[in-house]
Amino acid sequence: MAAAEARVRRPFRPPLGRWLLIGAALLFLLLFLLLPLLVVFAQALGKGLGVYLAAIGDPNALAAVKLTLTVAAVAVPSNLVFGVAAAWAIAKFEFRGKSALITLIDLPFAVSPVIAGLIFILMFGAHGWFGGFLRAHHIRVVFALPGIVLATVFVTFPFVARELIPVMQAQGKDDEETALSLGATGWQTFFRVTLPNIRWGLLYGVLLCNARAMGEFGAVSVVSGHVRGLTNTMPLHVEILYNEYNYTAAFAVASLLALLALLTLAGKSFLEWRQPELRHTAVAGRDRTRRDNIQ
């Protein structure tokens, strides 16, 4: 199929202006995205594979990886559910206070992550509003996993909702109303019609949310307490190693973070490639003429 398409495609010579634009974009990408990424891996592997593996195999590094994955595993699904619910409410219903809700969703973007972290210290810290209550019940929030999760959820709050609201508004209510008129229940309508319609926006929102959840530094730094092997996430661990002049180890852990990011992007591309109807949409015209030729 790929060979057939290559044959169909005509040789194409873009004019000078287009070459310049493409060249500028590629140069920018090379300088600001690809080169730093390569530096990370070059530094990480600079002293050989053995040192690299040892740095990653360090118990504190492994603990940081585990903590980061745990935090993402809680924060991303929470924001997935919240984001879909909020986007649904905003896109499909009219109600009082809608614009206030939209503004509130954006709040985490507007507030500095450090402030976000401090908010949780003020609320759940030893001298915070709920500090006494929490201590009495032997619950640790700040400087422990719950605090890190809370800060991460707060910071990554808008990603899914922000991604979905325009998609859902553009799609309107026709599909859902049709499904209901055909006898589908609310849940059937959601899972069989709404969710498939928004899945690319949703996937993209979840990927962004996940990337930020794993990479968040500021807010988490405030509530974490930096206890090695216990409350250090990967970004915090990278910073500590770097401050100790342990560059190779710092870059080794950083390369892991970069790898996770690359993996999520690869996963997205793979899913897109797997979707039959997306390919159908893209090649619909060509596909039809080809079939007609066969007949």
Add this chain to the structure above:
Amino acid sequence: MSIALRGISKQFGEYAAVRDIDLDVPTGALIALVGPSGCGKTTLLRIIAGLEAPDRGQVLFDDRDATLAPIRERNVGFVFQHYALFRHMTVFENVAFGLKVKPRRERPAAAQIRAKAQSLLDLVQLGWAGDRYPAQLSGGQKQRVALARALAVDPAVLLLDEPFGALDSQVRHELRRWLRRLHDELHFTSVFVTHDQQEAIEVADGIVVLNQGRIEQRGIPSEVYDLPASAFVHRFLGQANELPVQVRGGRAFVGPIDMASADDVRIGGADSIALVRPHEIEIGSEAGGWPAVVTAVRVIGPIVRLELSAEGRSASEPLEAEISRERYEAGRFNIGQKVGLRLRRWQVYSARGAAA
């Protein structure tokens, strides 16, 4: 299933979309709701469907109160202007959707679902397109899929919101005739909304003309077209020349034409207007008619549309007349030609809108 609306009103904020509407749609009828945009026709259709709840009034299905019944229990099929096909499903899966979401004890066996969906696709002449995706179909084909999908659950009522509004005129014409045939074969009750008065006249058994949330007139198409109840309906259902009626010495005139001799004219007050459709103007020799000059000619297939500057009227308000191609060629009505006009038919309304 018959539909009855009793005193239906619906507000959106300050805006009254429909006001105190009573309407009966007998079983098996095909009714068109027509009116300009914003007249409330779509809101009324959505209230019948259960997609919108009325603020006041009742919706009766076969004399049973269905005002608060959710849409999925109403047994209505709803077709949108923009098809609303599920784009991630094949054409076949779209048509089968309504059968597949039935609760298990009502759901037909998989083989039966297949057979039914296939027979519906055959009915809409898209039997070959089952494994295509909506994006691969043309607009007319998509709307046929949407109809097949709505029919899959055997609705007693089919509601269509501007079903052919997004299609080009050739396809629209074909689909209109096809909808009419389908309706006659399958015996459901249909209500469709359109802003295209010609579509309504061509397809429907009955027309309901809406204006500003109220019913202006209802009746069979020819009756509504020939005897409009108001100047609004007259203007909405086709082109009309608007002529002021002057009363001189106890007799009424349109231009120099003495109308008092016409038997069906009841002359209103001094503010009356006469509405005359372009094909109701007869063009003849100068002698004895209303003197006029041909200012523009446009040949449109079998008919010819003329613009005429009539004596006593400003040139910026030309009269529009339609005559047959044969009449045009026999009469040689070229631009600048002096002619005499006669009015074959007219309707007089008081300028406030009601029939005089």
